[in-house]
Amino acid sequence: MEGNIAILGYGLSAIGPGIGIGLIFAAFINGTARQPEARGVLQGIAILGFALAEALAIFGLVLAFVFQ
Amino acid sequence: MSTPVLAADGGEFQPPGVGSFDFPPIVAGITKPMVLLVLSIIIVGVFFWAALRKSSLVPGKMQFAAESTYDFVRNSIGRDMIGGKDLRPYLPLLVTVFTFILVNNVFGFVPFLQLPTMSNPGVPYGIALIVWLVYNGAGFARHGAVGYLKHQTWPPGVPGWIRPLVTPLEFISNILVRPLTLSLRLFANMFAGHLVLLVFILGGEYLLLHGGVLGMVAGPLALILSIVLMFFELVIQFLQAYIFTMLTASYIGGAVAEEH
C-alpha cells in the first residue's frame, strides 16, 4: 500500500471541524427558524464561525503536505 | 474497485495530484496562472469602467450589476464589520480583494480556462500579506504600538491567573496565525475543489475510454457528477471570496475598534 501517513493526520484533523461546522449551521438554522427576520445578522456570524472552525482542517491539510 | 478493471486494460491510471498544478511556462516563463491574473484585472477593470462610464443616478443594467457588487461589499461586509466612520479608507481594499479573488476563483468554472488561480498558493500569500500589513498598520496608527498590542492580546475581564496562558495564545492567534489561515483557507479550498473536479473528469474519461463494459456505465456517471460538482464548486468559489473579504474587514474592524 502506497501513500503518505500524513494524509491520515488530515483525516483526523477534519473530524473536529466537521462536527463544529455542523453545530454552527444547526444553530444558524434553528435561529433562522425561530426568528426569520434575524437571518441577515445570523448569516454573517455563522459564516464567520464556519471560517474559523474550518481553519483547523486547513492546518491538517497543510501539515499533510509539509510532512510529505 | 477500479484496480482489476485497470489491470485488465493494461494501462496504468495516473490520478491527478499536486503535479496538476505545476504548469509549464507557455512562453518565456509566463505560466497560465499569470495570464489568468492579468486577465482578471482586465475583466474587473472593464466591468467597473463600462458600468461607471455613463454613470447616472438612475442605474442602467450594467451599472446596476456593478452597483450590486459594490453595495454587497460596502454594506453587507464592510459596514457590518468595520462600522460607518472607519469604513471609507478601507473600502477600496475590500472592493479590490473581493472582486479580484472572486474573478480569479470563478476562472475555475469558466470553460477553457478551468483553473482557479488561487489554487496556486502564491497569490493568496501575497494578498494575505497585504491584509496583514494593513490591519496591523491600522491598529498601530489608531492605538500606538503598546496600545495595539494590549488591544489585541489583553482581553479585559480575564482572571489574572489565566493571563499567562491567554496572552500568548491571543498573540499567536491574532497576529501570527491570521495571515496563514487567511491565505491557506482560500488556497486549500480552491486546490481541493479543483483536484476533486480533476479526479472526476480525468477518472471518468479514463473509465470511458479504457474501462471496458463497467467503465462505459461508470465513466459517464462520473462525468455527469463532475458537472454537478462544478456548480457546487461555483458556490464554494463565491463563498471563499466572501469569507476572505469578510475576514479582512473583520480583522481591520477589530484592529481599529475602541476597547472591547
Add this chain to the structure above:
Amino acid sequence: MLNENTTVLAQGGPNPLFPHIPETIIGLISFAILYFFVHKYVVPRFEKIYQERSQRIEGGIARAEEAQAEAQRTLEQYKEQLAEARSEAARIRDDARAEGQQIVEEMRAQAQAESDRIVNQGQAQLAAQRSQIVAELRADLGRQAVDLASRVVGESLEDETRRRGTVDRFLDELEATSAPSGSTSS
C-alpha cells in the same frame, strides 16, 4: 497535460505549499494595479453617486415638506378667510336685523306720532267747530228765543240787561241738563 504531469508525479510532485515566486509577483502587481484603479476611480465614483442620490432623496423630501407647508398655509389662510366671511355675514345679518328693528321702531313711532297728530288735530278741529257752533247757536238761540218770546208775550223786552239775564239763565239750565251726556261723549 496528463502526460506532462506524469513525470512530475513520479518524483512525488512539488510541494504545493511553496509559492511560485514569479506568479506571486505578477499577482501582487495585478492586485496593486486593480487597487489603484478602484481607489482612484471606482470608489469615489460610487460614493459620489450614493451621495448625490441621498441628496436627491433628501432634497425631494425637503421639497415635499415645503409643498405640504405651503398647502397647510393656504388651508389656514382659506379657513381664516372663511371664518372672517362667516363672521362678516353674521355681523351683516345682525346689523340688518337691528336696522330692521330700528326701522320698524321708527315707523311705528312715526305712525304713532302721525296718528296722534291726526287725532289731536281732529279733536282740536272738533273743539273749534263745537265752540263756534255753540257760539252761533247761543246767539241765534237767544235772538230767536227773544223773538219768539216777544211774539208770545206781545211785549217788547227793551230792557237789554234784563233780556240778557233771562237768556243766560235759560242756557245755563239747558247746559246743566245736558252736561252728564256731553262729558261722556268727549
